[in-house]
Amino acid sequence: MIPPYVIANVAIIDAVRIIPEGYIKVKDKKIVAVGEGDPPPEDGWERIDGRKKILMPGLANTHGHTPMTLLRGISDDLPLERWLKEKIWPAEASLDEESANVGTALAIVEMMRSGTTCFADMYHLNREGAALSAEESGMKASLARGMIAFGAKKEQQEKLKTAIDYAKSCQTSSSGRLRGAVFPHAPYTCPLEFLRDAKAEAEEASLPLHIHIAETRKEVKEHEAKHGMTPVAHLLEAGILTVGSLAVHAVHISYSEMTGLKKNGVHVSHNPQSNLKLGSGIAPLPQLLSHRIPVSLGTDSAASNNTLDLFDEMRQAAMVHKGVEEEANATHAQTVVEMATVNGANTLGFSNTGFIKEGYDADFILIDSDQAHMIPRINHGTLVYSASGRDVTDVFVEGRPLMRDGELLTMDEEKIRHEAMNRSATLAASL
Amino acid sequence: MIPPYVIANVAIIDAVRIIPEGYIKVKDKKIVAVGEGDPPPEDGWERIDGRKKILMPGLANTHGHTPMTLLRGISDDLPLERWLKEKIWPAEASLDEESANVGTALAIVEMMRSGTTCFADMYHLNREGAALSAEESGMKASLARGMIAFGAKKEQQEKLKTAIDYAKSCQTSSSGRLRGAVFPHAPYTCPLEFLRDAKAEAEEASLPLHIHIAETRKEVKEHEAKHGMTPVAHLLEAGILTVGSLAVHAVHISYSEMTGLKKNGVHVSHNPQSNLKLGSGIAPLPQLLSHRIPVSLGTDSAASNNTLDLFDEMRQAAMVHKGVEEEANATHAQTVVEMATVNGANTLGFSNTGFIKEGYDADFILIDSDQAHMIPRINHGTLVYSASGRDVTDVFVEGRPLMRDGELLTMDEEKIRHEAMNRSATLAASL
Incomplete structure (x- = not known):
């Protein structure tokens, strides 16, 4: 079981709203609270700083x-x-x-x-x-x-x-x-x-x-x-x-x-x-x-x-x-x-997924917005017209971190890249 | 004066050719040699390893x-x-x-x-x-x-x-x-x-x-x-x-x-x-x-x-x-x-610029090609259909490094980003 955590000081954007600076609370695979500003510390809750990041649904x-x-x-x-x-x-x-x-x-x-x-x-x-x-x-x-x-x-x-x-x-x-x-x-x-x-x-x-x-x-x-x-x-x-x-x-x-x-x-x-x-x-x-x-x-x-x-x-x-x-x-x-x-x-058949909202599955990503191409303002256009997949730093599904600070936690990326190169060479040779 | 250098073991692509693994030699602001394979070491020449990178014109x-x-x-x-x-x-x-x-x-x-x-x-x-x-x-x-x-x-x-x-x-x-x-x-x-x-x-x-x-x-x-x-x-x-x-x-x-x-x-x-x-x-x-x-x-x-x-x-x-x-x-x-x-x-009026070719200005960039979205093969399509500006790691103009390993050498980036945010806030307030 992942201990409950708060992601604070983060810009939150989903399909229906923008919170310029806010927080989400995650517990038992779910988003249990979303708010503006900075929530008070709570015992047993880990705190992740989301400063200079955008949090959006996966x-x-x-x-x-x-x-x-x-x-x-x-x-x-x-x-x-x-x-x-x-x-x-x-x-x-x-x-x-x-x-x-x-x-x-x-x-x-x-x-x-x-x-x-x-x-x-x-x-x-x-x-x-x-x-x-x-x-x-x-x-x-x-x-x-x-x-x-x-x-x-x-x-x-x-x-x-x-x-x-x-x-x-x-x-x-x-x-x-x-x-x-x-x-x-x-x-x-x-x-x-x-x-x-x-x-x-x-x-x-x-x-x-x-x-x-x-x-x-x-x-x-x-x-x-x-x-x-x-x-x-x-x-x-x-x-x-x-x-x-x-x-x-x-x-x-x-x-x-x-x-x-x-x-x-x-x-x-x-x-x-x-x-x-x-x-x-x-x-x-x-x-x-x-x-x-x-x-x-x-x-x-x-x-x-x-x-x-x-x-x-x-x-x-x-x-x-x-x-x-x-x-x-x-x-x-x-x-x-x-x-x-x-x-x-x-x-794809997943309900309670796709909003940053209380009761929804904690499937979300963090984007590094402190980069020249995303300055100076953040809105839906930032995600669509400025951001790239390369700007994603963190990925969570059902509250579980799958990528943190650009590092994959569940996949052996280097091995996979290496195998893909080898398989592709074999494929090319067979053509 | 920048000492002469070789960038070796690098994939080279410009508008007219692809060298899957080769090198360029740079001296006095110019590309002085381009070749396949690995050149022998020379005294007084710095050597930069270009492994798992693509070198292309800026x-x-x-x-x-x-x-x-x-x-x-x-x-x-x-x-x-x-x-x-x-x-x-x-x-x-x-x-x-x-x-x-x-x-x-x-x-x-x-x-x-x-x-x-x-x-x-x-x-x-x-x-x-x-x-x-x-x-x-x-x-x-x-x-x-x-x-x-x-x-x-x-x-x-x-x-x-x-x-x-x-x-x-x-x-x-x-x-x-x-x-x-x-x-x-x-x-x-x-x-x-x-x-x-x-x-x-x-x-x-x-x-x-x-x-x-x-x-x-x-x-x-x-x-x-x-x-x-x-x-x-x-x-x-x-x-x-x-x-x-x-x-x-x-x-x-x-x-x-x-x-x-x-x-x-x-x-x-x-x-x-x-x-x-x-x-x-x-x-x-x-x-x-x-x-x-x-x-x-x-x-x-x-x-x-x-x-x-x-x-x-x-x-x-x-x-x-x-x-x-x-x-x-x-x-x-x-x-x-x-x-x-x-x-x-x-x-824009710059001659001898834009090819990776002997006698041309040493204006070129390096791209990290060891990433999932660029695997498994490298060609012109890699640059156009897969690469993003975020994949660029190094930038050189007239042989001078302007960015190395993602770090800008001639611009105070943090200060500029900060000023841009401030100016933009002033601008918004005046509207």
């Missing part, structure tokens, strides 16, 4: 493929189809389960260092290692074994069973910090019948369904040509996207589809940097938000980003739409903070 | 207003006109020369920390302090006293004379590290007659002319309505934009204007983040490049960015056009590195 990354950190920088500036066929798929063919686990560990190190406390992860290999890494790290995670269903019916059903079993095992992890999700890859890689089966199994097991959808214009056109409907409209009608489902990307969607997503209670993971880098396009974030769809942020994999830093993602989410619409108020820093914190946590 | 920021770091975060997410009229102009009215100098010092600290070795600066106040700060910092700079010419003819001529004198004094600085520029603010704040006078005086003194132009759609429309031509076409025709002139922004321009800019030898400063944040739009970078116009990168001021980190600017320059055009190869990392290094240095 960030939630609602979409990614952690093993692909090993493919970071393997191919930049190529069109999506060539990127996949000439670079990513051949590399992935040589990426075995052990390498995938190293990639996941590297991703967790990177995410933790940059202030993420809660992440989604999907990959097609055996993911026992990912569950283990996530547990060891102390972070919260929603894990899925991805499914591409091109094969024979029997093979598909086996894949589905494995994926459901894995998700169930995550959902019932002893720490309570894991969730499971059912993640058929996309409408263009899974036949509708398979999606129906996956949805039925997911519902049976009370698991949410996540799916890549409407990522590229080509995908939408081809789906329309084949089915007479867009993928989003189709999956809404088929009852596959329902309350709590997560539509990842949703770049090319119409107003009526947005209305459908809202009506059905579907969440969206907005991945602006991956969508830009792969030339997929620019998702209509301001319109998604005006439809009051719960939108969160995802980095996607390091192969199409190329970092897992949600501060970069926040900046891009806030920036790009202003330029596209030629409206400086198309997006607001405060809304983007909401997307990256409480919206993300809720979308 | 970055050049071709547009900014350094005093405005004090206005960072004073107003985000407002449309340009309200941003200027309700927030920036009232704040600037209280920004006196001394405060401006503090803002400039803060900007130089921020730029140096994030790997910039060469910068442009324009502001309308007395800028003796900026010249002094730039000289003391050890960086290279192109400085200008900006001119808005709404006033009476006599007042305009006085402004012009002051600006020319200032630019001349920079151009002849004893260190040789300063340049001067003549910077009438924009076609919509300076009558054509004034621009002609400014251009004539600039030519007489062999000084380049810099100007904000075609930043917003509104500006272009209003100029056309008034003069029957777009601002770029107009200034090209009037002989104001000529060889070596710098067109800042150039967001809303046509193909024929690009042809004109190329024909006249005009340079462009691309400021993607400021253009996005203010809702100005998205400059046609791929088209500017395909016209072979020399394009460099600028951050603009910290009030519309909100950092002066050129790594962020590189990432945005490489990212946004891919999404807008839905083409992942719309922009290339290597081209963006060229823009941020050698193109920028040349545009």
Whole structure:
């Protein structure tokens, strides 16, 4: 048990407020008090000085493929189809389960260092290692074994069973910090019948369904040509996207589809940097938000980003739409903070997470604000337009310190970096 | 005199090549050798170990207003006109020369920390302090006293004379590290007659002319309505934009204007983040490049960015056009590195600067690449898609170390941060 503690003299920012100088009290995994000014000392409470720091909720990354950190920088500036066929798929063919686990560990190190406390992860290999890494790290995670269903019916059903079993095992992890999700890859890689089966199994097991959808214009056109409907409209009608489902990307969607997503209670993971880098396009974030769809942020994999830093993602989410619409108020820093914190946590199934508020899980980070690029004033814009993941000094989940003063406490970072370099060399040699 | 030194065991990247492990030799302000592998020890040469670092040319920021770091975060997410009229102009009215100098010092600290070795600066106040700060910092700079010419003819001529004198004094600085520029603010704040006078005086003194132009759609429309031509076409025709002139922004321009800019030898400063944040739009970078116009990168001021980190600017320059055009190869990392290094240095009047090459000025930076977000491979994409200014550990200009292991050697950073906080509090109180 961690003794109760106070973090004092700290600037506190979450999606709904700013306290220029205040404190939080943490006990039994929870935030038990938040206030302005300086609380009186109490016996048995440790006191941490937060001077010249910002305390904010830990960030939630609602979409990614952690093993692909090993493919970071393997191919930049190529069109999506060539990127996949000439670079990513051949590399992935040589990426075995052990390498995938190293990639996941590297991703967790990177995410933790940059202030993420809660992440989604999907990959097609055996993911026992990912569950283990996530547990060891102390972070919260929603894990899925991805499914591409091109094969024979029997093979598909086996894949589905494995994926459901894995998700169930995550959902019932002893720490309570894991969730499971059912993640058929996309409408263009899974036949509708398979999606129906996956949805039925997911519902049976009370698991949410996540799916890549409407990522590229080509995908939408081809789906329309084949089915007479867009993928989003189709999956809404088929009852596959329902309350709590997560539509990842949703770049090319119409107003009526947005209305459908809202009506059905579907969440969206907005991945602006991956969508830009792969030339997929620019998702209509301001319109998604005006439809009051719960939108969160995802980095996607390091192969199409190329970092897992949600501060970069926040900046891009806030920036790009202003330029596209030629409206400086198309997006607001405060809304983007909401997307990256409480919206993300809720979308991944973590309640009481994402605010700095009494009764909430003590999942928060500290940021060194005593740096030239964050001077002279602190507000939501500081987090979105000035801060970077490199400014994060401390990370806590359920009150437990995972990083203090830039040092990781739960992961052997040096070993992980070293293994990642070795695995990547082997991977390169095999290509 | 700095004794000669070797930086060895370092990855070297500039706009034209990558050496995975090599060395550079520096003597008398110059790079005197670059090679692969490990050079034999030599008497009298200091040896610096560059293991797990990337050595690249220092970055050049071709547009900014350094005093405005004090206005960072004073107003985000407002449309340009309200941003200027309700927030920036009232704040600037209280920004006196001394405060401006503090803002400039803060900007130089921020730029140096994030790997910039060469910068442009324009502001309308007395800028003796900026010249002094730039000289003391050890960086290279192109400085200008900006001119808005709404006033009476006599007042305009006085402004012009002051600006020319200032630019001349920079151009002849004893260190040789300063340049001067003549910077009438924009076609919509300076009558054509004034621009002609400014251009004539600039030519007489062999000084380049810099100007904000075609930043917003509104500006272009209003100029056309008034003069029957777009601002770029107009200034090209009037002989104001000529060889070596710098067109800042150039967001809303046509193909024929690009042809004109190329024909006249005009340079462009691309400021993607400021253009996005203010809702100005998205400059046609791929088209500017395909016209072979020399394009460099600028951050603009910290009030519309909100950092002066050129790594962020590189990432945005490489990212946004891919999404807008839905083409992942719309922009290339290597081209963006060229823009941020050698193109920028040349545009600001520094020759033999911007490559890691024998005979070039020893202006370079070191980046810590032994971090999760830069593992496992190093290439141009690492600099553009993964690195941040916070990863820069060392900065050298003309062979002189300005930052070593994250510590600034020429600036009293703590004092500057402290003064900036005080000045900003005074500024806020006066609003």
